[in-house]
Amino acid sequence: MPSATAVNKHRPSELLSRLASDDPEVKVRALREVKNQIIGNPTKKLSFLKLGAVPAVAGILADSIDEVTNNNNCNSNTSNILVQSAAALGSFACGFDAGVQAVLDAGAFPNLLRLLANPNEKVADAGARALRMIYQSKLAPKYDFLQQKNMEFLISLLNSEKENVSGLGASIITRSCETSLEQKALFDAGILRKLNSLLGGGSLSQRDASLESLATIFRNNPEVISKFAGPEIGRPLSSIIDLVKDRHPRTRLLACMCLIVIRNASPHFLQDIGIKSKIIHILLELLDDPSQVGDEAPFAFSSLIAQKEDLQKLALEANAIDKLYHHLKKGSLHPRRYEGILLALADMCSKLESCRSKFLSLQVLNLVADALTDHNAGVRTAACVCLKNVTRSIKNLSAGYFMNEIIVIPLVQLFPDPSTSVQGFRWQEKSERPDTFPLLDAVAALGAVSNIMVDFTTRKSIFVQCGGMKQLVQLAKSMESAVRSNALWALKNFVFQADNRLKEGVFSELTASLLSSLISDPEPSVQEQALALVRNLVDGCINLIELVFAEDGLILGAIGRQLQCASKAEIGIQGMYALCNVASGNEFHKEAVIQQLFTQMGDKNQSFVIKFLQSNDCQLRTATVWTIVNLTCPSSPGAPGRLEKLRNAGIISQIKNMVNDPCVDVKLRVRTVLGQSMAFGDN
Amino acid sequence: MGSSKKVITREEWEKRLNDVKIRKEDMNKLVMNFLVTEGYVEAAEKFRMESGTEPDIDLTTISDRMAVKKAVQCGNVEDAIEKVNDLNPEILDTNPQLFFHLQQQRLIELIRNGKIEEALEFAQEELAPRGEENQSFLEELERTVSLLAFEDVSNCPVGELLDISQRLKTASEVNAAILTSQNHEKDPKLPSLLKMLIWAQNQLDEKVAFPRINDLSKATLEDPTV
Secondary structure, X not given: OOOHHHHHHOOHHHHHHHHOOXXXXXXXXXXXXHHHHHOOOHHHHHHHHXXXXXXXXXXXXXXXHHHHHHHOOOOXXXXXXXXXXXXXXXXXXXXXXXXXXXHHHOOHHHHHHHHOOOOOHHHXXXXXXXXXXXXXXXXXXXXXXXXXXXXXXXHHHHHOOOHHHXXXXXXXXXXXXOOHHHHHHHHHOOHHHHHHHHHHHOOHHHHHHHHHHHHHHHOOOHHHHHHHXXXXXXXXXXXXXXXXXXXXXXXXHHHXXXXXXXXXXXXXXXXXXXXXXXXXXHHHHHOOOOOHHXXXXXXXXXXXXXXXXXXXXXXXHOOHHHHHHHHHHHOOOOHHHHHHHHHHHHHHOOOOHHHHHHHHHOOHHHHHHHHOOOOOHHHHHHHHHHHHHHOOOHHHHHOXXXXXHHHHHHHHHOOOOXXXXXXXXXXXXXXXXOOEOOHHHHHHHHHHHHHHHOOOOOOOHHHHHOOHHHHHHHHOOOOOHHHHHHHHHHHHHHHOOOOHHHHHHHHHHHOHXXXXXXHOOOOHHHHXXXXXXXXXXXXXXXXXXXXXXXXXHHHHHHHHHHHHOOOOXXXXXXXXXXXXXXXXXXXXXXXXXXXXXXXXXXXXXXXXXXXXXXXXXXXXHXXXXXXXXXXXXXXXXXXXXXXXXXXXXXXXXHHHOOOOOOOXXXXXXXXXXXXXXXXXXXX | OOOOOEEOOHHHHHHHHHHOOOOXXXXXXXXXXXXXXXXXXXXXXXXXXXXXXOOOOOHHHHXXXXXXXXXXXOOOHHHHHHHHHHHOOHHHHOOHHHHHHHHHHHHHHHHHOOOHHHHHHHHHHHHHHHHHHOHHHHHHHHHHHHHHHOOOHHHOOOHHHHOHHHHHHHHHHHHHXXXXXXXXXXXXXXXXXXXXXXXXXXXXXXXXXXXXEOOOOOOOEEOOOO
């Protein structure tokens, strides 16, 4: 029984010094102890790593291999040392990236490869296993399949009867095969046939490894898939399809994932509704599995249904939303599983209203709102994406379903701190471990909020009360353009058809100078959202039009300048609609607009108006003609003068050419303009 | 409702049973599978010699597995861990739940032997980090450590941890993990067959009255209830 002093004997530093002993027996025992301390224990792996254990063990491995080569013989002591050192290195590399890196840095990789040729079975096995652990990490060295002798080596690995060795071959493929060239090379070398035979005749782990490798070779490569499945008479891909019903959950999952890869690359395979339903059914069932298999199942489900309405419909009929909800309800989920289920729900609700209705009817929303405050950043982001997709439901938005404290307040709390850079976004609650999350998460939260902002009821004030509006304005000043444009997007939706008081509140928080500088932002996406925001602000009420004149017409000037050099149609559209709304005001407003249309010309003969009227984009043409309609409205006294200016600039004749515009909206407005111009005795 | 079930007499039933052919080889395989999975090495060896049935697994690996199981059952958990790692270092590296349970058993043994200081140090150094990573591990750790709070451990709420059954549970978990790593089924086939028998009888019972086997160990046919 180990006594207190015995425990001290096993202290890491003490062990390491024994590793350096000359006595092979002491060395072996020390190696074995290191191995036994680190297996299963990530904390110990880290502490041994820090003490330099990996180079020490790698050194012992190297020395022993040299001994074997020099003496052309491997005695039992040396074999033991080889086995134990390989096992220790393998354990350092197992599921532990820092360990993998250390093993590679210590130069152990080539030595482990040499172990594969060792006549002692246990030694070769230990080497194969250690290499397999390395290849499970993305840090593994890239394998060059295109070199002939590498391909031959790979084939020899796959042909081995020893599981660890053939498993190593499969891991190498799964990890390193990336390009279509490599995929084709593997096909040409007959590797797929070998993997396929392992599906039927191999052991459990060989089957699983083959499924993963096959999926890697098939990914995004319809040509390889059809070469593989094409010549099969009867049921193509039957070897994989049969495994979907295997008794082992992991095999079922991997088989489904392989079929999904095939289907995503070549949709004409697996058209049969039966197989599609089966895969959906099996993946939903795998959610019951308590292990990592159940954690990964929802991600596979997402990859199956994402962007595909027909599959989403099929999944809805299979009660996918109910089942996902059921698992969400269980609580205490592993973060990976939690994230997966939320993303699966998000994908289900991405396009179909029927799915969103089901989602809302089950009260899943409350659970998703809870997830907004989870410790794990991935979970929070997934919850935002889910909300963003569900809030695309116009029916429910207009019912004011989402604008409530339960959802809005946690979302606002997810807004990043505008004063810090991308890496420094902090979770605003006072948790012991401040979580930092990258740009994507910030954008996800803003995306979710943006949809909710399109609330047609009068409850938008909730958002102001919880400080959300002010935060959005702060975020519009962020260093990250994606954050700026998404914040503006949310504000744009927020002021859409909002009451005057709300709009004025937003404007006074933003200020004319900020808004005008955003209109002139270096990023086109930011320009577009800023212009759209102005459009929504001035829409509908004459008093608000005054906003663009604030501080000496800062905003109006910015709009005009931006339209002159608009880099894409969307910017023109929003800017013109903004001007259009201003031009719907009084005489003074109309005069100011027409001035903007001509001011920036400089030595250019053509006003941007003509360019817009000649654009391929129907919306841009519509917006421009609308503006002209408002400028030439007969009821205003200054109309004739403006009409004259437009005629002189060739704009009216341009419009005359558009009487048969393919777009109905344009055609109708053109007629209005021409009708209005004839009211002033035009030819 | 109303109509009574058809009745099959024992005579009729036995006659029908006689017509069903079962192969000896299949039965032998079932027996071998049972012996091997449960780990009865010597019995398996003898059976192989006497019946000529080949086991579906290398019998030497059974001895290794049995050594591990025995070590746990005797409370020599550290020894068991070393043996498992010699057999296959991947098992404990990829099975956090099993590893935790083995470490937990080590803690229990330390407490059982009255080595309180060592137990605390062990809990702190080896188990606490696992608890930090995983909520359910933390709860189990707390339960185990609470053993230290009680004077009379045999009567405390978590006293069952000190029971032999806890060792057996852990031993069984290790056994299953080793079998799985060797691509062998962790459960023998025989129980599944018996379950199937019970289920099939229940199904049939809804339609027909027939001689049932109620005592599995005796397998005698009991007259149908009329």
